[in-house]
Amino acid sequence: MNAFDRLAPPLQKWIRQQGWPSLRPVQTAGINAILGTNNDVIITAATAGGKTEAAFLPLISDVLLEEPAQDHGFDLVYIGPLKALINDQTRRLEDMCREAELAVVPWHGDIGSGVKSRALKAPRGVLLITPESLEALFVRRGSSIATLFGATRAIVLDELHTLLDSERGIQLRSLMNRMEIATGRQIRRVGLSATLGDTGLARHFLRREAPDDVVLCEAAGGGAEFQVQLRGYLTGGKVPEDEVAAKDDRSAEAAIAMHLFEKLRGSNNLVFAGSRGKVELYADRLRLLGEAQGLPQEFYPHHASLSKEHREFVEKRLKDASLPTTAVCTSTLELGIDIGSVTCVAQIGAPFTVASLAQRLGRSGRRAGQPSILRQYQIEARLEKSSHLADRFRLGLVRAIAMIELYLQKWYEPPRSSALHLSTLVHQILAVIAERGGASAERLYVTLCSKGPFYAVDTTLFLAVLRQIGSSDIALIEQSDNGLLFLGRQGEKLVEHYSFYAVFKTPEEFRLVEQGKDLGTLPVDNILAPGMTIIFSGRRWEIVEIHEREKVILVTRSKAGAPPLFGGDPGEIHNQVVEKMFEVLEGKAVPIYLCKQAAALLAEARGNFALTEAGFHRIIATGEDSHLIATRKGSVVTNTLALALGGFGFETSIYDGFIEVRTKEAKLRLEDALALIAESKRLSLFYRQAEPQSEKFHPFLSADLLQQDALSCRLDETGAIRLASEILASTQQQTARNR
C-alpha cells in the first residue's frame, strides 16, 4: 500500500483539498517510518520543506486509527521553542485537524486561562507547548501528569537543533524523561530540524538508551541554486588622497548602507547585522537614505529589545508581498517563524557559526526556480606601520570565507556532549522535588542522572551538589528525619515565583517610553543621563527622565543620536572553523565570489601570513616583550591556554586561532611556561579566575563545583595541554633546523 493510502480518510481528504500533486519524499518517508511502528524519528528538510506535515500526517492518522491507551489525556504533544512558532503551527494544525475533529490546544504564557482550564478539565487532541509551560505543569500539577499524558502517543520537538546543546535542551530531555517515569510508558519522540550538524548526536539527544534505533528521514538536497558575493571595505587609518571624493561620509558603514539601499530596495530581504547596536546603526542610515530621496520607508530594525508591537509590525510587513520590506535584524529572524521567502540574505561581518549562517540562508530561495542569495559584507582596517598582526591577517575576512566554504561542504557545528550542566541540574533537583512533594536522593539520582540527561554527573559529584544546596546558608533543600529531601526556605521561595520555570538567565533592563508608549528595553548597565541622545527602534531620541527604581526611561524625538550598548558574551568559534581559516590563509585559490577589494585583501592577508611564517613558527615575536602564538584552534582550547598562561602573569588577548602574549609582568620565559603546562595533568592550579558564574543557578554553587562545570564545557584542559606540547615541539624543531 502506498503512503497516501495508509493515512486516515480525513487526512486524505485534507491533502486533496490542498491541491498537492503528490506527497514530498520526506513526507512519504515520515509516513512509512511512523505508521504501524513505535520508532523514534528525526525528520530533516530545508525550512518550509514540509517537515510539520511529514510528522503530523502519520501521527494524527495513528491517533484516529488506533485505540488510545486511556480515555483521557492529550493524544499528541508538540514542543516549540517560541511562542510565535506555536501560534503559527496551531493555525496549520487546526486546518489539518478540522476534518478529523481533533482538538488543537496552544499553551504558553500569552494564552488565556480560559483555554488552559478547559484543556485541563478535558485534555485531548494535540497540545502545543513551550518547555517552560510544560515545566510549570509538572511543578504546579505534579499529581495530574499521569492523567494528562497517559494517552500521549508521541512528543514532537520542533527546531531540534536549537535544543541539542543548550540549557533549555537539557531541561527538555529531563521533562520528556520525567513524563515517561510519571506515566510508566515509553513515549515516541519525533524531532524536526533544518540544520543538524551531526545526526548521531541528535539521535543520542532523542533517545540516549537506543540512539541507533532512531529512524532518520532526510529530504534529498534542497535544490535551490546558491549565489554569493563577498564584498570587502576599508576603514580607519589614513584615507589616500585620490580616494577622498566629493561625498561627505566616507566611512565603510556608509558605503555598505548605500550598497544595501541600492541593491535591496523594492523587494523583501533580511540583513543580519551581527549585534543589536549595529542593527540600529544600519537601520538608521538606511532610513536617512530613503528620506533624502523622498521615498517611502521600507527598511526597519528588528531585534529582541524592540517592543512586541514594533516587531510584529515588521514581521507582518515581511509576510505581505505587496509592500517591499527589508528587516535589518539579529538572530530574532533566524528561527522558523513563517515570514515567507525573502529575495536575499545580507550578512554584515562574519557570522559565529556555520549552523546559523545555514539557518539564515534557508530564508531565501524558497520558491521554485529562485536562487538562494547571500551578500556578505566585511570591513577591514587600513594598514599602518603599527597595525596589529590580527589586522594584517584580515581575520574577519578570512573567517567569512571559511564559513562560506564550510557551508558549501554542508558542515555544521556539532553539539558538545560532555557538559555537566550543573546550573540546570540544581533547577531540575528543585523541580522534581516540587513535582513529587519530596524525593529521596537515590530516586533523584536515577531520575536525573542514571536515566536522565545529567549522565555525566557521577554519584560523588551529585552528592556534592546536594550537600552544597542543602547547606544552611544556601538552604535550597533540606532533609527530613526519614531521609526524604524537601524544598528549603530559599528553595520554596524560588519555586513559588513564576520566574522559576525558565532555566536560562536574563539581564535586568530599563523600559524605554515615549509619550506613554513602550519602544523597547535596554540593559541596565548602560550609562545614561538626561540630555543624552540615542538611536533606538530605527529613530533618534533624547533622554528626558530616568526613573531608576521603576526602571523606566522617558524619551522624546531628537535629530542626533548614537546606538546604545546592548552588552553580550564573546562568541564561540569551533576548532573546525579555525582550521578552515588557516587552510584559507595557506591556500592559493581565490574564491570566485570575492569582489575586487575582497580579493586584494585576501592576497594581502596571505602575503603577510607567509612573511611572518606563522604557519611555520608557532610563536612569533611581535615586539620587545610581546609574542603571537598560533594556536590553530577554536575559542575553547585557545581560551584555556590563555587562562593557563595568565596564571603565570602573562597578559593575553585572544583572536581566531591566535593568542597575543605580553611578557612584561611574567615570572618566567614563555617557552618555560608552555613546558610546565605541557607536563601538567591538571591546569586548575594555574587559573587565576576560573569560576565564572554565567548561568542562572550558578550563584548557589561552590567555587569547586563552578570550576568543574566550566572545565566540562567552556574550557578544555586536555586540549590545551596537548596544544602546549604541540607548540613546543614545533618551536624545538625550528630551533634545531636553524642550527
Added chain:
DNA sequence: GACCTGCTGCGGCTTG
C-alpha cells in the same frame, strides 16, 4: 567579540 528563548495563580475589578 554575540545572538536568542520563557513564565502562575489569584485577588479584585468591570460588565452583561
